[in-house]
Structure formats: structure tokens, C-alpha cells
Amino acid sequence: MSIFEHPEFDNHEKVLFCNDPAVGLRAIIAIHSTTLGPAAGGCRMHAYASEDAALTDVLRLSKGMSYKNAVADLPLGGGKCVIIADPARADKADLLRAFSRHVQDLGGLYWTAIDVGVGPKDADILAENCDYIFCRAEQYEEGFNPSSFTALGGFTGIRAAAKHVWDRNELTGLRVAIQGLGGTGADLARQLHAAGAELVVADVRDEVVQDVVAKYGVTAVPPDRIHAQDVDIFAPCAMGAVVNATTLPEIKAKVICGLANNQLAEPKFGRALQERGITYVPDYVVNAGGVMGGSTVIFSTPSREADVARITGLYHTILDILKRADDAHLPSSEVADDIALAKIAAARPKA
Known part of the structure; x- marks a missing residue:
């Protein structure tokens, strides 16, 4: 081919x-x-x-990076x-x-x-x-991992989804299943635990699972069953294509909001989620925190305070996408794509 x-x-x-x-x-x-x-x-x-x-x-x-950087209003x-x-x-x-x-x-x-x-x-x-x-x-200073920028975006996205779906300003008592406990998934677990969420976690590496269980007293399940947990929010933070023909019928969460790239195995699954009444926060929007926080060195002078402010601003971006999707009866993935494509098209030189 x-x-x-x-x-x-x-x-x-x-x-x-x-x-x-x-x-x-x-x-x-x-x-x-x-x-x-x-x-x-x-x-x-x-x-x-x-x-x-x-x-x-x-x-x-x-x-996905073209769309991510466009929706995040980055000059990249x-x-x-x-x-x-x-x-x-x-x-x-x-x-x-x-x-x-x-x-x-x-x-x-x-x-x-x-x-x-x-x-x-x-x-x-x-x-x-x-x-x-x-x-x-x-x-960065010793001990700081820039993957925490990505995790902050994930936490911000979950807050926005909770506001949109349940009109909640706090996360206390919400059950969240986190798939993948790498740098971003583990830090997302830390932030959600501090906010009072109840966590179910999984990773293919038993040692990282045990570390998170010891720190936060969370529940661990086998990696191949994390998507099917009886939770409010499913947060994929590992590899992509987790929403597919096999997993979709087993997903019980009302919200999917995680940090993995390309969570939909095919674009059609965005509409399938909408038809099942599952709110999906487009992956390249919610996981934009990493590039938003780390890329400033390319085009400006880095500022931790300004980077964090930009990332937490994803709250309003995500709320806007979810509202547009509901109002237009469209999948949120298609709404986000349309926004990204419009921004890219507007920047192209006119013939």
C-alpha cells in the first residue's frame, strides 16, 4: 500500500x-x-x-496534535x-x-x-x-515532572465534565476508573484523591498499581476489566483505541474523560457514545495540558503561573464543546474537530 x-x-x-x-x-x-x-x-x-x-x-x-494545538490556541x-x-x-x-x-x-x-x-x-x-x-x-527544578501539566488538564477536564453532566462543582464521592498509571495517570490519581473522588485503578505493571494503592487506598482491578467498572467517570490514560466494538457495550460510566491519545478506535465511536448517552470529552482537548505547559519555550518566555492559568482555562473550553454538542445533537468529537479545522483554515493564506 x-x-x-x-x-x-x-x-x-x-x-x-x-x-x-x-x-x-x-x-x-x-x-x-x-x-x-x-x-x-x-x-x-x-x-x-x-x-x-x-x-x-x-x-x-x-x-491529533494539529487539532490539539489549534483548539488550545497555540501558535503551533x-x-x-x-x-x-x-x-x-x-x-x-x-x-x-x-x-x-x-x-x-x-x-x-x-x-x-x-x-x-x-x-x-x-x-x-x-x-x-x-x-x-x-x-x-x-x-525545571529538581523533582518536577512536566507530565503534571498533562495531569492538570485531565483533572480540569473531569471537573468540567462533572459540572456539565451533574452540575457539580466538587468531585467528592464521584467514582473514577483510571486506566494506566504512568506519569500522567498516577498524578491524575493524586489530584482526584485529594479532591475526594473514589478511585478504581489498573495498569499492566503491578508495582505501580501497588504504589498507588498504598498511597491512596484505592481499589485495583485487572487491566482488561477497568473499562467495565461501575463508576461515574472512565479515565483512559494508557494507549489508544480503548473505545471499540468490544469495550463499548461494557462501559457503564456516564463520562469518558482521560489523557490517552486516540481513545476512539474509529471516528464512528464518537457517535456511538452519544447514542448511548455517554459524555465524551475529546482526548486531544483534555490532554492538551502537556503541550500547553511545556511548549512555551518554542514561542515565548516560559512562566509556570501563566502555563497553569492556560491549562485550567481548558475548563471553559471543554464546557463550551460539550454544550455545543448537546445543543446541536452532535458527538462532542465532531464538534471539537470542526473547531480545530476552522482555526486551521482561517490561518491559511488566502489564494
């Missing part, structure tokens, strides 16, 4: 396949759009089952990169250094950062040979 015929190809500006046989690097950079500014999006390292799976992921993720386009490798491998740093040279060659057309399998200290390694890296550990 030609890449131009790939079902996830959406008139991407560039798709680059990166290779360095000396270290075994295989990676893909997808630049979806630079209409609003240089493309920005994280670097994901994952042991994909196949190169086609990696390509599908990077195409979907990069398009959308891009993403994936490194096809297990992030636990011993030569991870060598892979990162080799890959960073490919990003450097783009001369600022694309900026990358942390994502699944790539943390702030890894971003420091990427920055050794590349000027176009954000969310680096060295940019």
Missing part, C-alpha cells in the same frame, strides 16, 4: 522514515500541518508489533514521532542520540518532547544533539 493510500493519511505535509543501522534505529516522524506554526508533538518509544502499526499510530497522533502545528523499540532496552540513550539528529536536520520545522516511553531525562539526551526539544528535565 502506498502511504498516500493509508487510511490514516490525512494530507500530511511530511512523513519521514529514519534509519541508523549502527544502533538499530527505526523511527518515523509525521508532520501533519505547519499552518499555525512549527509542528510540535512528543516522541514515543514503543515496541510496536509491526512497522505498519507504528505508521498507523504516528499518522493518527500527528493529526501538529507532528509526532515514534521510535520502534522497547524503552527498557539498555542502549536507549544511543537510540535517542541517533534519532535526535534526524529532528535537528529539520531545522525547527518540528519540535519534539516527552511521550510514552520517553521522559524528561530522556528529553535531555535528545537535546544533546538537537536544538528543538522541549519538556526537558533541565528546564
